[in-house]
Amino acid sequence: MTSLFGHDVRSDLLVLYLAETGAVFLAVYAFAVFGVAPDAAFNARDAGLVAVAVALCCGIVVGASGLYRPEVLSRSRRLVAGGFVATLLLLILTWLGLQLLTPARDPFSWNMVGAVLLGCVLGVAVARLGCSTASRCGLLTxxxxxxxxxxxxxxxxxxxxxxxxxxxxxxxxxxxxxxxxxxxxxxxxxxxxxxxxxxxxxxxxxxxxxxxxxxxxxxxxxxxxxxxNRVVPERLPANWLHTARGAQSSRFGAFLHRVLDIVAATAILLATLPVWLTAAALVRLDSPGPIFYRQVRVGLRGQHFTLYKFRSMVVDAEVGGAPRWATRNDPRVTRLGRFMRLTRIDELPQLLNVLRGDMAIVGPRPERPGFVEQLGRVIPHYDDRALVKPGITGWAQVNYPYGASVEDARMKLAYDLYYVNRRSLFLDLIILVSTVRVVLFQEGAR
Structure with a gap:
């Protein structure tokens, strides 16, 4: 394992990422300099700029497609699906990026787009072949x-x-x-x-x-x-919070996280505004009831707040107000609600909670007071997750499917406490990239 900003990363996967980034840079730079056609050739300075940007984006896109997950590397169908998604995302980002980096050129230079994509595919293939050979020889163990x-x-x-x-x-x-x-x-x-x-x-x-x-x-x-990348709550010492990063955040660190949350929430809200308008209209047409669903959740240090979501269940889904776990193929979920839950569109209004300061972009999932009280009695250190703001996405959300039992809550707590213990902007970035994978491949949704 290699520790990066307090987070442990598998060394073989880190080597794979570095090898892919270097190979993609060299391949894209060569194609950009020599080109596949006279109009696609770049000078050395522009080629270097394009190659660096593409290599960095390629690593993020490959990660967002789940292609650095060890279990994916041994599943051919998932590997092919991830490769297709990664190629599609790279195609979009390459076209947009070339227009920003080289505005004087023809913005629709498909020769250059093809050259960049070819360089990415070639670089990734060569790096993965080399790392696979090194792994079989025991060099990466x-x-x-x-x-x-x-x-x-x-x-x-x-x-x-x-x-x-x-x-x-x-x-x-x-x-x-x-x-x-x-x-x-x-x-x-x-x-x-x-x-x-x-x-x-x-x-x-x-x-x-x-x-x-x-x-x-x-x-x-x-x-x-x-x-x-998780802890066992039952084995944590009583004083473990004395060294936990989430509990020792400085004022500047808290301010920086807050600024980044506001910037990210505003950007995502503006980018998804057409989705908001479409979802609001379809919720109104799909079933009777309000567009937004309001529910009391537990936030930072046990404080209660009102969480906003697009309504995905029928009205009065919980008779008497008693909290119930969501189940697979839950009959309370509407037709549109099932789609919104799979794509996480129903969670977009939580951006308003982020702007209000109730939540962060990244953090443990906010739970209902009834569940918090119930789980706090049977799971050690359950209340410790409230030392950081709850988030729209989090380490538990991207590593474990939707929880519908006490045992699921125990497993998710193991990831949440790992996040509290090792919180950093680097880990937040990994979570955000992994969230793209969760949404694209509909992992763990109910």
Whole structure:
């Protein structure tokens, strides 16, 4: 794993992203300089500008299409679908970008658009082929030294379950620490990346020796958090919030997040205004009742606020006002409401909550007071998610499907607390890019 601004990223996927970005830059630059036709050739300066912009956009588009997700890489149908979506998005962005970067040229130069797309496809294909070959040769794997109390247990346990995919475990008994077998030379020869051991198994002097050798020292829980990008609420210490980024945000950090929320919400609202008008008219025609749905939710530090959505259910969907989990093929959902929920159009009015300051663009999903009270009694640290503003999208929303049970709420809390613990603008950017994937492929909607 590689830590970027506090967020752990799989090293092999980071290498893939960097390789693709570099390969796309070189391919697009070559096509832009030499061109596929005389009118499509650029000078070196313009070609470099176009190549940099396209390479950066290509990485974002590939990520937004879900093509950096490990489970997608092994599913051919999903890979093809993601590739088609990525190509379509790149086509649109390339045409728009060329008009902005080179306004003096013919804005409809399909030769240049084709050259850029060809460079992207060629660069991505070459990078993925190279990374796939390197992965099969073991060049992108990370080796973990897992220290256990007894040799008899070295072949199983939660540590072994947590180190699949690109992490290769090396099991050794805890006694090897004191008998001098774990020398710096041996650790380097084995290409050990991190040492995993129970907190009480290692002395502070031993931990420092491992750190001086350039190794990370992790507990089994920390290994799970690094690899899975979520925490286990039941295993969090009572004082974990003392080091959580979400709980330690400075005034400047809060101000910066607020400014970015206002700018993003305003831009999205203006860009989607035609969708608002169309949705409002169709909701009115589809079923009797108001256009907007108002509901009390729990926000920052437990404060209640009124959340706005386009109405997607029939009027009086909850008889007596008792909260109910939404289910798959819920009969309360209208015909138009089902489409709006799949495409997340019903959540657009939450932009008004962002502008009012009730919500942020990114954060835990705001829940209803009844659910918060119920879940807070049975799930440890559930109320800790309220230390940051709730968001329209969030780390749990892009990593776990719609929750409809206590166990689902427990899993989503594991992602929410990871976000609270490691909150940063970099993680927010990853969430926003992943949200595009969730919307395009209708993941987890009900």
């Amino acid at each position: 990370r080796r973990l030294l897992i220290l256990r109390d007894a040799p008899a247990n070295l072949t199983g346990g939660r540590e072994a379950e947590a180190v699949r995919d690109f992490l290769v475990p090396v099991f050794m008994p805890i006694e090897s620490v004191s008998d001098g077998a774990l020398t710096t030379e041996w650790l380097r020869a084995q290409r050990i990346w991190a040492v995993v051991a129970e907190p009480a198994s290692l002395t502070e002097a031993t931990r420092e020796r491992f750190r001086e050798a350039g190794l990370r020292v992790l507990t089994p829980d920390e290994l799970d958090e690094c690899r899975l």
